[in-house]
Amino acid sequence: MYVCGITPYDATHLGHAATYLTFDLIQRYLRAAGSHVNYVQNITDIDDPLLERAKRDGVNWQDLATSQIELFRSDMVALRVIPPLHYIGAVEAIPLVVKAIELLSAKGSTYLIDKDLYFENNLVSDFGALSHLDKKEMESIFSQRGGDPLLIGKRDSLDCLVWMAQRPGEPGWQSTLGVGRPGWHIECTAIAYEYLSPNSDDDELIDIQGGGSDLIFPHHEMCRTQAQVLTGKELASVYVHAGMLGLDGEKMSKSKGNLVFVSQLIADGVDPMVIKYALMMSHYRQDRMWTHEVLEQAQLEVANLKSALGAKSQAATDSVISEIIQALADDLNTPRALSALQSWSTQCRNGETGGDLSAMRNCLDSLLGLDF
Ligand code: ZN
Numbered sequence: 302m303y304v305c306g307i308t309p310y311d312a313t314h315l316g317h318a319a320t321y322l323t324f325d326l327i328q329r330y331l332r333a334a335g336s337h338v339n340y341v342q343n344i345t346d347i348d349d350p351l352l353e354r355a356k357r358d359g360v361n362w363q364d365l366a367t368s369q370i371e372l373f374r375s376d377m378v379a380l381r382v383i384p385p386l387h388y389i390g391a392v393e394a395i396p397l398v399v400k401a402i403e404l405l406s407a408k409g410s411t412y413l414i415d416k417d418l419y420f421e422n423n424l425v426s427d428f429g430a431l432s433h434l435d436k437k438e439m440e441s442i443f444s445q446r447g448g449d450p451l452l453i454g455k456r457d458s459l460d461c462l463v464w465m466a467q468r469p470g471e472p473g474w475q476s477t478l479g480v481g482r483p484g485w486h487i488e489c490t491a492i493a494y495e496y497l498s499p500n501s502d503d504d505e506l507i508d509i510q511g512g513g514s515d516l517i518f519p520h521h522e523m524c525r526t527q528a529q530v531l532t533g534k535e536l537a538s539v540y541v542h543a544g545m546l547g548l549d550g551e552k553m554s555k556s557k558g559n560l561v562f563v564s565q566l567i568a569d570g571v572d573p574m575v576i577k578y579a580l581m582m583s584h585y586r587q588d589r590m591w592t593h594e595v596l597e598q599a600q601l602e603v604a605n606l607k608s609a610l611g612a613k614s615q616a617a618t619d620s621v622i623s624e625i626i627q628a629l630a631d632d633l634n635t636p637r638a639l640s641a642l643q644s645w646s647t648q649c650r651n652g653e654t655g656g657d658l659s660a661m662r663n664c665l666d667s668l669l670g671l672d673f
Contacts, residue, residue: 302327302338303493303537304385305512305520308345309369310354313376314560315580315591316546316553320513322577323543323585323633325382325670327509330629333667340385341496343489344370347391347482349447352471362472376563379573381670387496391488392474394495398483399476401491401531402463410530414454416466416479420487423457425526431540432518443519447485461523463487486523493524494531503534510537514544514588544588553591561591574671575599581635581669602643607673609649615656616648622664629668638669 304324307317324340331338345351346366355362377384391398402418405411410421422428429439440450440458450458462484467473473480483491497507506528510521521540528536545552548559567573579599583589609615621641628637649656665671 302340302509302511303489303497303507304340304342304510305489305516306342306344306388307369307373308348308350309366309373310351311369311555311560312562312564313373314553314562315566315576316513316560317373318376318380318563318576319546319580319585320511320543321377321382322380322580322670323541324511326581326585326629326633326635326668327511327541328383329668329670330633338386339497341387341389341492342385343394343492344388344390345485345488346370347472348485372564376567379567380563380577381573381672383670389492389496391483394488394492395474395476395483397491397495398487399464399478401487401494401527402478402483404531405463405487405527408530411463412456414452416481417462418464418478419455419460420463420484420523420527420530421456421460422523422526423460425529428459428526429522431522431525434518439518446515446519448519459519461486461519463527486520487527489520490524490527490531490536493536494528505535505538506532507537509539509541511541512543514542514586517542543585547588547590549592550590571596572603574673575603577671578603578639581639584636585633602639602646603673605646605650606642609646610658610662610673612649614654615658615661616645616651616653618645618656618658618661618664621645622660625664625668635669 302324304321307313328338328340351366352362355365358365402411405420410424411418412421432439434442443450443459448459448461463486464478464481465484466479466481473482493507493510510524512521525536528534547553548561551557551559553560563576566576575596579595582595582599621644624641625638628634628641631637
């Protein structure tokens with residue numbers, strides 16, 4: 302499973318938390334079902350947004366990245382997210398990226414504009430098969446998300462940068478492609494290709510490629526296309542995308558300045574398990590809203606659950622555990638799983654008995670990552 306990680310220039314907001322929680326639930330489910338999960342996540346520790354933020358704030362870009370990576374990891378620990386097997390930084394992956402670009406070039410799918418190297422996506426016949434957008438929509442989203450559809454010299458407006466020659470005052474790394482740094486999409490393609498040890502018998506390189514739904518285009522479309530040129534294979538059997546999180550009816554975004562940070566909520570005294578519970582109250586694929594009411598509802602339901610777990614005896618647990626497993630097997634239907642838990646809490650409150658407390662605690666911990 303390959304999940305696109307953060308660009309470490311800002312603290313972990315709730316949208317990030319919702320995305321990584323989704324893949325944590327997948328990892329937990331697969332592990333509980335007896336699978337060995339090879340889970341890789343990158344960290345885009347060199348990219349334009351990081352350099353721009355460091356410049357704006359007058360700090361060293363490496364110090365900024367290091368501090369934000371630490372904050373991200375401590376947030377994930379607080380939310381009891383099991384770490385990936387490999388966390389790979391873009392900087393450490395530069396040799397892999399260069400190797401992948403050399404392979405693309407050997408297949409005739411790259412070209413130069415000045416000293417920057419671009420990938421020609423038109424060489425793949427079904428470009429766009431993941432996002433199902435028309436060309437105009439693609440161009441518009443591409444320019445909003447780091448792309449340069451209007452750049453003069455491109456063979457196609459949607460071709461993407463794979464190697465950027467060093468700019469004055471910016472870092473660069475020596476390579477066979479000249480001194481520069483990797484483009485964003487090829488970073489993930491190269492890391493997924495290297496770390497997920499493709500089995501040559503499969504039609505796809507990896508099982509799951511994941512991230513937020515804002516990565517469908519251009520990011521995952523570009524990664525998929527690059528992987529096809531590199532290997533002739535589909536990148537992933539399944540592409541999984543988590544919906545976006547809004548705040549009080551508005552889109553949560555850096556430009557609006559309305560981001561809710563996990564670290565701030567925790568500093569304000571909110572139990573990380575309540576944050577996690579609140580995010581699981583809606584389905585991962587839905588775009589959803591974070592409101593005060595959502596948090597209050599989660600606090601109430603967690604209190605019910607804690608009181609059931611703390612009672613002298615519990616209502617029967619076998620059926621509720623099996624309901625939780627079935628709900629998760631149904632495309633991670635967490636609202637259904639939590640609703641089963643609330644019904645069980647009510648049964649406990651009504652004095653029903655015959656349950657196995659440790660089995661319930663194990664289920665909450667291993668499948669939902671909840672520990673009270
Ligand atoms: Zn990625």
